[in-house]
Amino acid sequence: MTQTAASAADAAPADAEADTTRADAAARGDDSAPGDGPASDDVLTPDDVLTPAQAFDALYVFAAPALVRQTYLLTGRRELARESVERAFHLAWQRWPEVAVDRDPAGWVRAAAYEYAMSPWHRLRLRHRLPETPPTALDDRRLLSALRSLPPAYRRTLLLYDGLGLGLPETAAETEASTPAAANRLLHARAGIAARLPELAENEELRRRLAELGSTERLRTAPKPVAVRTDSERRARLWTRAAIALTVLVIGSTAVTLHRAPDHYEAPQAPAKTVPGVPPRSGPAPLSAEELALHAKLRTLFGVGPDRLLPQAR
Known part of the structure; x- marks a missing residue:
């Protein structure tokens, strides 16, 4: 029993070191992590190669918890640290072909998280104006x-x-x-x-x-990497639809403007000028109140007054 326990104790550090090496290799997107391939041959089979989703999940599990703690030290806000790391992994999944071949994928995500966390636009958000609970x-x-x-x-x-x-x-x-x-x-x-x-x-x-x-500090992250990938894909679809809608709006506005715009040149009218030697246009002066009353009276008396002299045609 004593010899068996000693053997198990000696094997534990080796297993832990192998697990750590595999996690590091997966986080770097390295498909040749030791212990994942066949025991008798160093060449990996197609079944041993990580899919993009598996490599991303391994990177998230390996780097996200520590990255949230680092971002908390950078910002002093727990929720902002969690949000920054998730947004950085959203961006990493959208650009995974670029991140997968990077020599330091964890560093790529860290730089994206730091850039988002240090954005001055967060000062305009209401929840980031509230005081944070101190340690x-x-x-x-x-x-x-x-x-x-x-x-x-x-x-x-x-x-x-x-x-x-x-x-x-x-x-x-x-x-x-x-x-x-x-x-x-x-x-x-x-x-x-x-x-x-x-x-x-x-x-x-x-x-x-x-x-x-x-x-x-006890900081939380998204419970599963698949939730981060799903949210990243959903955000990408929303941004794509918004870009398409904006493009259609711009094209429609341009078409309406072209349709309603004048198709020929119209010279502007010259300002009016007074012609010398020509008297200004004039006419009868407006009637006064008495004259208007007289006109109205005469109209009412027409046809019932005394006989009028009419010329006779001969």
Whole structure:
């Protein structure tokens, strides 16, 4: 019994390492993950190749939970973090042929989630104006407040370098900045954190606290990857129909405009001018009130008054 337990204990780390390797390979879209192919041959059969849906589901299961925690550190809002990650995976599924061949699919989705989360348009949304429930621990609240006090570019650089452990060139590439600019942002971000929290002046302590803050919060994601794929396809159909409707509207408006537009040139009329030497047009003056009354009286007396002299034709 003792020997069997020891063998099982020795095999567990190897199995866990193999599972981790397979998950990493699936997240990268790599079809040659160890342990998934035949035992006697290294060549994969058609049955062992992941379908696009399976590769996307593996990437979502592998990257989504950690990505929600990272986006929460970036924004300080739980619902916005969840929404940003889901929108990023929607975009990844719509562009899956591009994402599947990327050398870092998880990084592609992370960049899309960060871009959506840091959009300034969220400030106009009512639910994002309401105060967010802070973390329970006092140290976590202070660190999150210090992070949110940094400019968005500094916050993102600090999270990528110290929170995720990316190299400086990779951080600069993901933030679309030069390497010196990324280094400058990192130094200013660390100085800003150290000014508010002197105990985090050491870089290692800052990295540890960032990891703890991201792991202590209970954040939710979509329950199943298939729900994310379905929602992405539904949004793509809606946008396609909206684009078609807009195109038809523009074409119809153009056709009506062309139909109603004049088909020949009409010269504008010249402004009126007074001709010299010609008297102005004139006529009888308007009748006064007395004259109008007299006219009315005469009309009533016509035919009943005295005989009138009529000329005789000879």
